[in-house]
Amino acid sequence: MIDQASKLRTMVKDKNMDNPIKIYSILSGKGGVGKTNFSINLGIKLQQMGKKVLILDADIGMSNANIMLGMSPSVNLFQAIVGNTSLSNIIKTGPEGIDLISGGSDLFFMEDLNKESQEKAMEALKGLGVYDIIIIDNGAGISKQSLTFTDFAHEVILVSTPEPTAIMDAYRVLKAISIYKLKKQVKIVINQVPDISIGREAYNKLLNTANQFLDIELENLGFIFSDIRVNKAIMEQNPIVLRYPNSLASENIDKISKNLLGNKDFDYNVSSLKQLGNRIIKFFR
Numbered sequence: 001m002i003d004q005a006s007k008l009r010t011m012v013k014d015k016n017m018d019n020p021i022k023i024y025s026i027l028s029g030k031g032g033v034g035k036t037n038f039s040i041n042l043g044i045k046l047q048q049m050g051k052k053v054l055i056l057d058a059d060i061g062m063s064n065a066n067i068m069l070g071m072s073p074s075v076n077l078f079q080a081i082v083g084n085t086s087l088s089n090i091i092k093t094g095p096e097g098i099d100l101i102s103g104g105s106d107l108f109f110m111e112d113l114n115k116e117s118q119e120k121a122m123e124a125l126k127g128l129g130v131y132d133i134i135i136i137d138n139g140a141g142i143s144k145q146s147l148t149f150t151d152f153a154h155e156v157i158l159v160s161t162p163e164p165t166a167i168m169d170a171y172r173v174l175k176a177i178s179i180y181k182l183k184k185q186v187k188i189v190i191n192q193v194p195d196i197s198i199g200r201e202a203y204n205k206l207l208n209t210a211n212q213f214l215d216i217e218l219e220n221l222g223f224i225f226s227d228i229r230v231n232k233a234i235m236e237q238n239p240i241v242l243r244y245p246n247s248l249a250s251e252n253i254d255k256i257s258k259n260l261l262g263n264k265d266f267d268y269n270v271s272s273l274k275q276l277g278n279r280i281i282k283f284f285r
């Protein structure tokens with residue numbers, strides 16, 4: 001894992017300013033804290049702000065981004081490669097022109113493919129088109145997959161609720177990131193906060209513990225209020241930022257999107273989609 005990670009890191013250093021792309025890995029310790037809802041709504045907001053966004057649903061076996069987006073499930077990459085399905089069947093375009101690919105499990109079945117199929121898979125990935133931003137929605141907890149995507153992405157956004165159990169699990173994820181030296185900095189979103197003071201308290205708890213025990217820097221990306229319209233929007237299979245744009249949670253996600261784009265770091269460590277494909281293939285060799 002460490003060896004693979006260092007290979008990946010070497011590749012990340014390559015720059016191609018012609019086709020900059022920024023990859024975010026969305027993580028959590030505890031399950032059900034709101035990663036998928038955040039990922040799709042963040043993606044839609046960024047798309048509305050003029051970025052071309054791809055969501056990679058990497059929650060193996062439990063992928064549900066398509067349901068929240070009101071989209072039918074896409075053929076995954078593995079099926080496409082094995083069944084010679086065309087690329088257009090892998091990518092589904094959803095609301096506001098956001099693209100979705102169910103790719104996580106496929107990438108990890110890559111090891112089972114013969115060399116020719118691996119090459120084909122990489123060619124497929126490279127040919128995905130040009131995106132400004134890829135958002136990887138991971139499954140909960142620490143797994144080989146989520147750590148790999150964390151290493152692979154340029155930035156990590158760790159989502160937690162203010163509950164002590166969720167904060168403790170978020171800390172465990174930070175610890176893993178720190179131990180494997182995957183990232184120096186992690187952005188934090190505290191979701192489902194009843195009020196700002198509880199959100200701040202939870203963030204500070206995580207910050208203080210990380211400062212004390214880990215070699216990792218945290219950045220508070222923002223809070224999202226607990227909002228019944230999140231549940232309503234999910235029931236209606238219509239992302240909240242579209243269905244209830246004036247709701248508290250939508251306003252919070254809007255602010256977080258602006259924080260991300262306003263981030264002075266936005267253009268650093270960029271790489272082209274082609275390099276992204278190369279980075280994945282390096283990992284599996």
Ligand SMILES: Nc1ncnc2c1ncn2[C@@H]1O[C@H](COP(=O)(O)OP(=O)(O)OP(=O)(O)O)[C@@H](O)[C@H]1O
Pocket residue numbers: 028030031032033034035036037038059138139140191192193224225226227228230231234249
């Ligand atoms: N801001 C919020 N306010 C109220 N409810 C919320 C909010 N965010 C998420 N939820 C609720 O939490 C549930 C879980 O959300 P989501 O599926 O996005 O979590 P997840 O972290 O992706 O879960 P998993 O770990 O299973 O992938 C949603 O169905 C919704 O009901």
Ligand SMILES: [Mg+2]
Pocket residue numbers: 035036037059137138139
């Ligand atoms: Mg999820």
